[in-house]
Amino acid sequence: MTFTSDVLERQSAPPAVAASDKDPFARLFDAAVELRTLVAQRARQTEAERRVSVEVTQLLKEAGLYRVVQPRRFGGYEMSLENLRQLAFEIGCGCTSTGWCYGLSAAASWVLGMFPEAAQQDVWGNCPDALLASCIAPTGKAVPTDGGYRLKGRWSFGSNSDNAQWLSLGAMVEQPEGAAPRPIFLLVPQGEYRIVDTWHTVGLAGTGSKDIAIDTDVFVPAHRCVAFAEVLDQQAPGAEVHDSALYRVPFLSGFPPLLANPAVSALRGALDEFVAGIAARATRGAFAGGGASLAQFGHVQAAVAQAEAAVDAAQLILRRDLQLATELVNAGAKLSAEQRITLRRGHAYTVRLCVEAINGLYDVVGGTGIQLDNSVQRAWRDINAVAHHISVNWQAVSTMYGQMRFGLPPRGQY
Template sequence: MSLEQSSIRDAAIKAPGRRSPAANAPSLESLVSTARALVPRLRERGQQTEIERRVSEETNQLFHRAGFFRLMQPARYGGYEYGFTALLDVISEIGRGCTSSAWACSLGTIHQWLLGLFPAQAQDDVWGKNPRAIMCGSYSPITAAEAVDGGYLIRGKWRFASNVDNSPWAVLGVQLPEENGAGFLLAPRCDWSIEDDWHVAGQAGTGSKTVVIDKPTFVPGHRKLTFAEAASGAPPGAAVNPNPLYSIPFLSAIPVCLVAPLLGTAQGAIDAFVELCENRVTRGGIGGAGARLGQFAHVQSRLADAAAAVDAARLVLDRDITDVELTAAQGRRVSVETRIRNRRGHAYAAKLSHSAVQALFSCVGGSSLALDQPVQRMWRDANAIAQHITLNWDAVSTMVGQHMLGLEPKGAY
């Protein structure tokens, strides 16, 4: 390991987010160890998760019992108040077993942090009677909220609400009238139904179905968080959750919840590929019959490509996330420059992770197409995540290039 890499990793290990201020919190090492122990079970259930098109209640309860959904939850509700660096460690480990399960766990976990930015009464609404409650979410503010006395009326459909089947609450993106901007509103399960429309080629097990509110439904005004508040460094929830974790502008760090499952998937693909190389003897329709897969030079080279890409992706994410956690812990504002750099890091780490899986899949042969072979599922899942607009390299790199050229950056940061 080079001096620069060593310095990055040493700083990342000491990141504020890898330490918990909560007296009841298990160590991060034990949480990561628990995640690692679940990998074989999650991999074994991977195909069934895909067939069922959702993460099972059983798996969701495993995540609850492991404490993963408490990872970033405010301590006053029994949470551990770990940060984004800890999220990366835990979720990337889960991703080695099942991408869809890691994605669902990651979204459920990050929404506990997001709820910590809301006003105190909104947090009480969700966690007051059930501190174990988690939320699904659909961020795109394509639906307009109507202002009424004491709150808002909303009606519409919100797509891509991952892990919706296991979520008693939903955080929904809306256009807010009085601020002439966008924000989030919180709705309990009794206010919405699920449209079972998640039939996809990748990430099939995430259960990212559509939340439907088919008649005007009231949401109290205190269950609102504007995008501007979430990005301000001083959201309403900071008044009751003084941990600097809750002052981090959300787009400078929240996309980690999307790239962490992909990083884990890339490492899981390496694991499965090495195992395949050790066990598979080629048939050699044209040549090479009887040779182990790992004896071919191009196979060895692709494995090295994948390992290097995963290593580089993790280093970039560790550096960027550690930086914003340290900045917040020191009471400083996260600059626009840093926020855009982090968006670049999120998307480029996703690109690297995706390329790692692509490199491996390109040389495993026809047997890898079997639906019970994890590499093909990881390949489809990786391609699906790479399509997410938040991680899409074309969209994010354009914004970064605009900023570097002194133009107004067009995008989310």
């Protein structure tokens, strides 16, 4: 038996049983595996359209995949973030952009579960399938007013916003007497914001991560807001509404793994296609060993080994870290600063592993690797794009961990 990361991933999934006997996660997992083929076939089209299509979004909805971490009382499955990571991994093996959008919009349901109950009722009360997208950086300005806030501003990286009915937007609230502004998340329905088509990128091109603009103040009632500090410190008001401790998992212990996960799935998908196609290919021209199968070259073999090891290690880290955070919260513990920063280190390091591995794989793919249909070049662009996200960028996150180890005040978000 070949002990690959593909096997490791499936060890955590339920065994095959009769369809009528499958538990909900097994059904969702099977649906994700089936959709992986479709999204792979549409990967280049998704890039060309610069967004995930309405049709694919509808298929994900109909399969129930967006409900994985949605609260039960609003029609969701209320499963674990690790379950969501596994499902997004399968989708992302076929198309990184689709996996990215699915994972982040599904995760937005988890975050909505932290908002006050009235906000959840606003979004899901009449439409349990309503989708959310988010711009977490607090680049907007929220001014307190009677009953809520007046919000305006411009946000970047609104992934999957074309398919969303609601957005969760970060903003700063000015505080009295010179105190530091306070970051909050605010929920805004479709029709009260404008999507600005700015998304023309070299990587993650199909995520539709366009700008969001609110040019004239809109009113956001107070119940549609949650403080950033509340979702970081396990004090979110929505946690009091639901039975599961899921909604007490700190935001920066649960969200960044779902940002890192697409890099791992992109590597897995590219590696599988590379290995499947390489045996039939021979070197051409005057190259030393011309006419031999590329699979016979040591540097090609080594690149495959590095990529397999990176997928294994990255998945083990993400799985361990999500499960650790969940177990601590389930036990009623509050994660310490050291624990949260250590988790952040793991999130960023998995992406670094994938960057190094895909760069090595792209180095040996040969001339066909410059073709837009080639999955290795797409993964190369996508994984390097993921690594530029500040929440999983190794240079940004590793310094925070080093500061902690040296006894210096950590500078960053955790």
